[in-house]
Amino acid sequence: MPVQRTLSIIKPDAVAKNVIGDIIRRFEENGLAVVAAKMTRLTPEEAGRFYAVHRGKPFYEDLCRYMSSGPILVMVLEGKNAIALNRKLMGATDPKKAEPGTIRADHGESIEANAVHGSDSEENAAKEIAFFFGEVEIHSRNAA
Ligand code: ATP
Numbered sequence: 590m591p592v593q594r595t596l597s598i599i600k601p602d603a604v605a606k607n608v609i610g611d612i613i614r615r616f617e618e619n620g621l622a623v624v625a626a627k628m629t630r631l632t633p634e635e636a637g638r639f640y641a642v643h644r645g646k647p648f649y650e651d652l653c654r655y656m657s658s659g660p661i662l663v664m665v666l667e668g669k670n671a672i673a674l675n676r677k678l679m680g681a682t683d684p685k686k687a688e689p690g691t692i693r694a695d696h697g698e699s700i701e702a703n704a705v706h707g708s709d710s711e712e713n714a715a716k717e718i719a720f721f722f723g724e725v726e727i728h729s730r731n732a733a
């Protein structure tokens with residue numbers, strides 16, 4: 590399995606619920622390392638650029654409003670198979686349909702306010718990481 594990097598966001602609802610520590614614990618216990626992290630707050634315009642692939646969908650405007658409604662914690666996670674592993678730990682988009690024990694099942698409020706974001710492919714992971722972090726801000730644990 591390849592060592593990969595993926596972008597993780599703890600979304601405004603989960604930051605507001607004060608469950609940052611519980612979410613990071615799940616990553617660390619499952620072999621993912623936090624190699625970059627910062628708290629920030631997006632403008633609606635920045636949220637719109639980040640989720641540009643959803644432009645035009647019925648939930649897009651609401652999504653931009655929600656993602657800019659409060660602070661978020663943005664992280665780069667690194668580990669074997671990090672992209673798929675993070676998606677597995679997150680659970681399905683709709684917390685009601687997410688497998689028990691996943692982050693979204695335990696902390697998501699709704700299909701919109703669903704606690705976490707995770708990149709869904711290598712190509713998107715690279716783009717999303719570059720959206721938030723420069724290479725010098727990422728501190729690999731798997732340096733060759
Ligand atoms: P993310 O990209 O945030 O990791 P995802 O890949 O599981 O989530 P996407 O289809 O990419 O799901 O949707 C991006 C985000 O848009 C979702 O996480 C959620 O916050 C919001 N969203 C998706 N579908 C809906 C919907 N039907 N109604 C409201 N909000 C939605």
Ligand code: MG
Binds near residue numbers: 707709
């Ligand atoms: Mg997505």
